[in-house]
Amino acid sequence: MEAFYIILLVGTVLVLSAALSSLLAFRFGAPLLLVFLSIGLLAGVDGLGIQFENYSFTFMLGSLALAIVLFDSGFMTPAHSFRIAAAPALTLASAGVLLTAGIFAIAASFFLGFSFVEGLLLGSIVASTDAAAVFFLLRIGGINIRDRVRSTLEVESGTNDPMAIFLTIALSELVATGQGFSGLDFRFLMLFIEQMGLGLIFGLFGGMMIVWVLNRFTSDRGLAPIFVLTLALLVFAFTGVMGGSGFLAVYVAGIYSGNRRMFAKQQIVRFNEGLTWLAQIIMFLVLGLLATPSQFPAILLPAIGLALFLMFVARPVAVWLSLLPYDFTQQETGFVAWVGLRGAVSILLAIMPILSGVESGSVFFNTTFIIVLASLLVQGWTIRPVAERLGLIIPPRMGAVDKVELDLPGKATHELISYRVMKDSPILSGERIPRWAMPSLVIRDGRSMRYQYAGRLKEGDQVYLFVAPSYTKLLDRLFASRVPVEEDDAEFFGAFAISPTRPARELDAAYGPGLLSANEQNMTVGDLMTSRLGGRAEYADRIRFGSIVLIVRELDEHDEIRSLGISLEPVEPATNLPIFINMREIAHRIRDLLRKYRGKPVPGKSGATPPEGPASAA
Missing domain, CATH: 1.20.1530.20 (Na+/H+ antiporter like fold)
Structure with missing residues (x-):
């Protein structure tokens, strides 16, 4: 012993x-x-x-x-x-x-x-x-x-x-x-x-x-x-x-x-x-x-x-x-x-x-x-x-969020979620809780009260809501703290924004031409981006398009692209050696070399400017 x-x-x-x-x-x-x-x-x-x-x-x-x-x-x-x-x-x-x-x-x-x-x-x-x-x-x-x-x-x-x-x-x-x-x-x-x-x-x-x-x-x-x-x-x-x-x-x-x-x-x-x-x-x-x-x-x-x-x-x-x-x-x-x-x-x-x-x-x-x-x-x-x-750190979409998910018995179609109201969160700045969410209880200074009688929410309040599971991400943004935007973060998403609903052929005319297939010519910019990303876009995803880079700035609640950014600065290679490049990049470089050999202009190298009109609007 x-x-x-x-x-x-x-x-x-x-x-x-x-x-x-x-x-x-x-x-x-x-x-x-x-x-x-x-x-x-x-x-x-x-x-x-x-x-x-x-x-x-x-x-x-x-x-x-x-x-x-x-x-x-x-x-x-x-x-x-x-x-x-x-x-x-x-x-x-x-x-x-x-x-x-x-x-x-x-x-x-x-x-x-x-x-x-x-x-x-x-x-x-x-x-x-x-x-x-x-x-x-x-x-x-x-x-x-x-x-x-x-x-x-x-x-x-x-x-x-x-x-x-x-x-x-x-x-x-x-x-x-x-x-x-x-x-x-x-x-x-x-x-x-x-x-x-x-x-x-x-x-x-x-x-x-x-x-x-x-x-x-x-x-x-x-x-x-x-x-x-x-x-x-x-x-x-x-x-x-x-x-x-x-x-x-x-x-x-x-x-x-x-x-x-x-x-x-x-x-x-x-x-x-x-x-x-x-x-x-x-x-x-x-x-x-x-x-x-x-x-x-x-x-x-x-x-x-x-x-x-x-x-x-x-x-x-x-x-x-x-x-x-x-x-x-x-x-x-x-x-x-x-x-x-x-x-x-x-x-x-x-x-x-x-x-x-x-x-x-x-x-x-x-x-x-x-x-x-x-x-x-x-x-x-x-x-x-x-x-x-390597420039891979992406700006966070939101700050800290204090959330607890509570189990409901049986096969309930809703979840009970508790949020603590964070400092500088959108809910404190006047944003309203959506109608599809059902707030039921607020705990403030150790006392519980029904949401209807709590008045305007305060920092530190604990709010309990019933919500469908697929919508919790939207509530996270309401109750999260504010994220300070650094100078590098602002540059991450490009020089300006472009609407994802604009025709992709306008983008091809400005930064191509000739980079899109016949089928892609009839797509919107957002659909083109999603297609080249394999069918699903993520926040901060990037693709090269000629001499520019398209960047996903924001997604909606259905994970559809809401806003795109355009970077006029080409992405610098990770190394000058021909290593780490993918098949698409290899094909792109071979095509540029063939165009140069034949005396044709390389797409995007003729000093193209951003498209005018609604396509360059945020």
Whole structure:
């Protein structure tokens, strides 16, 4: 019992230290994984002297924690974000991982003297990005970028782990048995199809099961999060037993259940958030305890060289080739390439060569640990400056909003929402609550009163309204605080506005001509913009049109374009090298070169001026 109390005391002190240190991470923008790993290293064998070498236990504990993190990541991913980012994100999660591992293997063979198969194994270990680090820096770090880019990064970080795990396990077996590539046969392909297919199928059915159980068999809000957690782990374990990828299954189950109406959903979200923090802290601390920093100097220089190669060569080239068919700008592709944070998953996978009996297993583990630390130090602290340098930070549509969504019993067609009236919000400036919203109660200075008798709303009032779910975004704007417009923000949306209802042929006449097809000539400017964006426009979306850039300034409640901006300044390339450009840009450059070769004027290069009349009106 005395030993138990000592272990419990040390463990709780470490967890508490990590939790308290996260406050510093929030303040200075440091990646939390780096903070947690550092505490584990300081408490380990070369620090405070805690001896911990149980690789099997660490792998099982880390897998369990990763399953919890992935479920929460999927649960918090809106269906809309998954739809707009599914194609590029899944390409990165499959082809991108393979390309990264293959390119990295060449450098690993050079720096460490590995065979190509061993280099490919190390490349597979470090090929996946860390979901926890990406979600923290993008969602909590306040980096406001284009929705499609952010969603692509988040979905990629949640879906690339199964591919990396499969490759690592398969290649560890080949290296440990000494078979090399001669051991590769058709069964590995079938095993991959089986794991991914079963993971997807059981994940969908698991998500349906979670929603069905929560909406029919729970009546206590305190038990609802426990049901969700145990059912999610049931999906993870059952899929693994059946030969599928439990990590893919639990992520898919999270996406499905998180986008359905569920009993006590707000309590589930809060519980999952706290549990995910705890899972991350424990996983990172244990991985930090497992490392032996005194062994790092022997491979420090090669490992740093590999880390730089991964950051500046392998990941960028793999991302560019994977996103080549998609309409990402140079700046956006460059940013996706830079946000390739390595983290706990890579360190966890680095345990596999040791468990598989690979002769140089410790080299894999120590090299991976140094690569992860270098990635977090360099990339983790520079994500926001890089986003600003590339011009990807978009002005927020509104300021802070204090909102609580309350569950209604049964299959209610309305939601009960509570807003706190923020300083300088539009509702304080005379804006009225729309007729389709039904305000019922106001709490002011601790006293409740009916909305009809509350008079004019005041700052700090708590207002309760019944509203249809699809209209909550409009109310957010009414109760949000005012956002100061910076000078750079004003320039972001272009020199002037253009009505989206104007004929697109007028735009072609001014900034073309000849850039539109016969069908596009009959469209409005807004329809043209939506069409070239793949059927759905987002706030701050941009497309190049000749020598100008069209920018989405505002959307209405139906996500239709309300206002467009025109920037007369061409978007500067992210790099002078012909990298990160997409297929559309390649075709555009080839067409300009052919026109120049034939002596024809390049569209938009003849000093065109903005169209006169209503088209240039806001």
